[in-house]
Amino acid sequence: MKTAEIARRYLSYFEKNGHTIVPSASLVSDDPALLFTVAGMVPFIPYLRGDVPAPYVRVADSQKCLRTNDIEEVGKTPRHGTFFQMLGNWSFGDYFKEGAIAYAWELLTSSEEDGGLGFDPKDLWVTVYEEDDEAHDLWLRLTTLPEERIQRLGKDTNYWSTGLPGPAGPCSEIFFDRGPAYGIDGGPATDDDRYVEIWNLVFMEYEITDVTSKTDFTIVGELPAKNIDTGLGLERIAFIKQGVDNMYETDQVRPVLDRAVALSGKAYGADHTDDVRFRVIADHVRSSLMLLADGVTPSNEGRGYILRRLMRRAVRAMRLLGVDGPTFPELFTASRDAMKEAYPEVADDWQRISQYAIAEEETFLRTLASGSTILDLALDETKRSGGTALAGAEAFLLHDTYGFPIDLTLEVAEEAGLSVDRDAFDTLMKEQRERAKADARSRKRAIADVSVYRALRAQGETVFTGYTDLETESSVLGLLVDGQSVTRAGQGQIAEVILAETSLYAESGGQVADKGIIVGPGFELDVLDVQRPVAGLVSHTVEVRSGEVGVGQPATSVVDAVNRRAARQAHSATHLVHAALRDTLGRSATQAGSLNRAGYLRFDFTWGQGLSEATRTEIEEIANNAVRDNLEVTTRTMSLTEAKELGAMALFGEKYGDTVRMVDIGGPWSRELCAGTHVSSSAEVGLINLVGESSVGASNRRVEALVGLDAFRELAAERAIVSQLTSSLKTPRDQLPARIAELAANLKAAEKKIAQFEAKALGDRLPALAETAQRVGAMRVVAQSLGTAASADDIRTLALQLRDRLGADAAVVALAADVNGRPVVIIATNEAARAAGAKAGALVKTAASILGGGGGGRDDVAQGGGTDVSALPAALSAIAGALEGAAA
Known part of the structure; x- marks a missing residue:
């Protein structure tokens, strides 16, 4: 049974049972605390929580979802995928546990000929929350399940929420037993891959807050109505009904896997490590395709970063399979053809989608090439210094800054006969993750509690009259100050005002909010912002300019007509x-x-x-x-x-x-x-x-x-500038470009001549500078300030010429100058000096530390600088001191 057919049967069944069928929401979540739609219930949270009245009492859908919290498990288990589809049926204050259980059992166990999914009841197990006696008894009464195939489990598995403040409740999960060939006996409680969770029935009863983990939260009360939220994993049903071992071999995913096999020349099923890579590619390419179709584009932050990570993991997996060149043109085409029956938009928008995919692969392949060069240099330096392991900080820099994967770093290092300080790398990665988690927790805490709008939204949608009217008489339905509902707000206060009708446009569709005022008997309010905190409700953020506004008072919204x-x-x-x-x-x-x-x-x-x-x-x-x-x-x-x-x-x-x-x-x-x-x-x-x-x-x-x-x-303004130029340069307007180009060329030529004169002047100082050489042990040392110089390149040229002039004996040249207000030091050493222990790179760091900056370079020539020009004499003295110490 094809994946699309399973979805069709599901939706048809629930449509026949009085459910409104709605299309999938975007993978891009409306919830500001979520990057993506991570579960089928996410688009319905406002209805489940009661913030917005549900437009239907029962509904069913096939929802696109994306999760990456278990990304490392992709390809290793039969069921972990980043993109997945969740079939769901929902009740908003209509049927509850009994209805949800009865519907699920009938659809699962009805024959395929009768439009059902044709599961044999003997293959099904059920879990319930350990304290939910009602659900346990309903399973016994409504189905043929024996007592021993209904297991009670704890909060960590059978209590559901999004992991954020909001609706939650106990759940009952339905499992398919794949048989003894796949694992041990004992039911879902064994947590074995033999038992595949296929359907989760969530009984939404409560609202939770203070969420610190899956099991640690505070129940703040019951939801306004008891709701049903179910999720049937489409990919899981598909791999069972199609008789394959995992979701990666189903009809919507396998074509990508097969194309990767063909491109690599390796066989699927011959090597476990390669099989995992093939599955990762198949999953990540499909997920990337669906994200691109929903408008996400690769970037270095937020949703774009997740997409980029998925795409680059796919490229990396192909590389580890021995394919170094571009593969996305073929892999994404295979995924498009597999998904277009269910999602025609992937074909309709193919030109844009493929453009992004191909460009991202090309960019990452260049990153891998440049990262390989950086890694090779780091490995050479490690060997030169006598080390046996690449520093963890170097590996982390490659990963974090250049996007070079750690497993490729390990592979290349091993080929070079070196290891990688993995402990140090993992420590740095852990620190980065902790910072990211802290940021995420901070962001979640910053999300406003929209439950405060619930009662206001229950009074109906805010009517927008602004398409035709710039002024609208209405009444104040609600007031909020600092997120709390109040009855009045006085002069100088910032408040949110909810009106029954408004002529003021709320920010959306790229258009910013209107400017304007709200006036009423004895008060005037400056409108600072207009937003929709929940669907259908408009909130005006205002400053009370004069008087006092109260709930129930008449109020007129007035749009700034000019704006x-x-x-x-x-x-x-x-x-x-x-x-x-x-x-x-x-x-x-x-x-x-x-x-x-x-x-x-x-x-x-x-x-x-x-x-x-x-x-x-x-x-x-x-x-x-x-x-x-x-x-x-x-x-x-x-x-x-x-x-x-x-x-x-x-x-x-x-x-x-x-x-x-x-x-x-x-x-x-x-x-x-x-x-x-x-x-x-x-x-x-x-x-x-x-x-x-x-x-x-x-x-x-x-x-x-x-x-x-x-x-x-x-x-x-541009016309005024052109007029000034024509007057100043005494040139007609149409001749300005040529005249300005001529002046620029003359200026460049003059600057070049000045630079030549300055360079010659510096060169003329060679004999005098050579005369200043002092003996430090066996070395001749020149450490002089040149005053000012046009560029660091001029100082470098002079330092190298001076080093050569000093001959074959051990010689060190340290020249410093003020270059455009910043101190610069150049140090050059010859071969004899380096043999005696004088290394330019180390010496320049000594000087730069005094100048308030940094520096580096090779042993023979190095450059440093800083911010304190007045410290140049001290920096030169420090160099001389370091050489004296080495000579001693």
């Missing part, structure tokens, strides 16, 4: 620039983030190289032509399906419900899903002036533009 007009111009201009980019660069130039505020827009898009000046001009001209043509701007509300059929583009990072708002500018030329405020015709935008284009990561570019009056002011 709103400029914000509308910028948002509509963003759509025009997006359309112009696609006209110029093609459909693969899609949005990857945006920001628009009054007079300014920033637009990120997928593209692998910088834009030429001609291309930028063309994009700017197309966008301004659209302004000139006075295109009609229309908005329509429709179903998401209908909007997609009409070709509307969804904006990066936005979440859409079943009903969406589509904005057209010039009909289909610019057609996007957008909840922002817009002009009524493109001519109202006024003017678009592209002022910047830059890189924001691999395969991502950013354009910035000023809009409307701000664009005019920028052009006027």
Whole structure:
């Protein structure tokens, strides 16, 4: 039974049993405490917790999930994967334990002919929370399970939460017994791979806080309603129904594994270590594909870092299988073909996805090449110094700074006949993880407790009237001060105000919040920010300018009309620039983030190289032509399906419900899903002036533009500068570039002549400097300050010439100078001096420590510097002292 068919049967069964079927939410979680959707319940947390009224009483879905906390187990067990799909059925205050158990048992044990999954009851075991007598008794009454196949387990396995404050409750898990060939008898309590957990029924009853571990938390009370949250592991059901040993061999994953086998020339099943690598590749490529499809891009922080880590682990595994060249074009294609039946978007958006994947692999292969060079130098230095193990700090630097994997460091070191100080490396890694955990804990603690909005949201959604009205009369539904509900707020206080209706736009879709005021009888409030803390609820952060505001009072929201007009111009201009980019660069130039505020827009898009000046001009001209043509701007509300059929583009990072708002500018030329405020015709935008284009990561570019009056002011300022230049240089405007280039060339030539004169002047000092040589033991030493010098290179040249002038006897030259206000010391030693123990690198560190800086180099020549020019004489004296000590 194919994976997609299992999901179809599941959803069909629950649809027949009164459940609303909803699509999967994005892997990018809305919860600010989570990077990803780590479990099927995450999108439903606001409903489970009661913060937002659920739009349905029972629902079922197939949810994309991603977890990396067990990443080291991937490939080693039959069930650990980073990307997985969770089939779930949910009840929000409707059926509870009895209904959940009855549904699960019927679907699992009904025959395939009747639409079920066809499991034999004799192969199933169940666990319940040790204190949950009700669940235990229901399993006995509703199913054919004997007492001995219902096991009671503790909180660590049978009490479920996200690991964060929020909903939780006891759970009951269903296991499939793979048979004695896979392990020992004794049921799930043995924690053996023989028993595969396939379905978890969570009975959400409580809200928890103070979460420090899976078993250490505080129950703060019952949820407003008892809820059901279940999760059926799609990959686990698939490998059982398909008769394979693990999830990596199922129909959605195996094609990638097979392609890796073909590329490596090695056999799957012949070597355990290689098999683990094949499975890692299959899992990580699929996970990366799905993350890219949901808009995540490789980077060095947050979600992008996790994606980068997955992709680089796959590259590393291919390398350890003997493949050094690019493999992603083939591996990702295999994954796309395996996943597109369930997720058509991986094929529809293939050009963008593959562009990121290929670019990331190319980058990492270059990293491996440069890391290998750095590692080779470090290994050579270790051997030269007589060491037998590469320092743990060196290995950690390669891993942390250059992204060079530790296992490759171990492998290369072993080939060089050296070991690695793994204990020191592991200590540094542990310290880094502890810092990361501390940051994560701090971030979790910083997340606002949204339960305070629960009662306010229960009164209904905040009605936004701002598309048509700049002023709206309403009433104060709630007030919050320092996160606590209050009845009144007085002059000077910062508070959150919840209104029944508002004309003020809450930040979303790249558009910043409106500016404005809220007024009522005896009070006036300055609006500092407008946000949606929970879905459907708008909160206004205000400062009470005068009077006192109270719950229940009438209040009128007033939008700053000038700021709103400029914000509308910028948002509509963003759509025009997006359309112009696609006209110029093609459909693969899609949005990857945006920001628009009054007079300014920033637009990120997928593209692998910088834009030429001609291309930028063309994009700017197309966008301004659209302004000139006075295109009609229309908005329509429709179903998401209908909007997609009409070709509307969804904006990066936005979440859409079943009903969406589509904005057209010039009909289909610019057609996007957008909840922002817009002009009524493109001519109202006024003017678009592209002022910047830059890189924001691999395969991502950013354009910035000023809009409307701000664009005019920028052009006027540039005109004033041009006018000043034409006047100062007495050159017509059209000849300015040539005149400025001529002046720059003359300046460069003059600087070159000055440098030549200075270098000659230094060279002329050679005889006099040689005369200053002093005997220190068997060595001749010159330690002199040159005063000022144009560059460190000039000092280095002079030091080497002076060393050669002193002949074959042991000689050390230490020259210092003030270079552009900073002290520089160059030390050069000849072969005889080095044999006598004078090493330039060590000597320069002595000097640099006095100068308040650092330095280094080879034994024959080294350079140091610092911040204290006045300390140059002391630094030179320290060098002489060090040589005297060595001579003694």
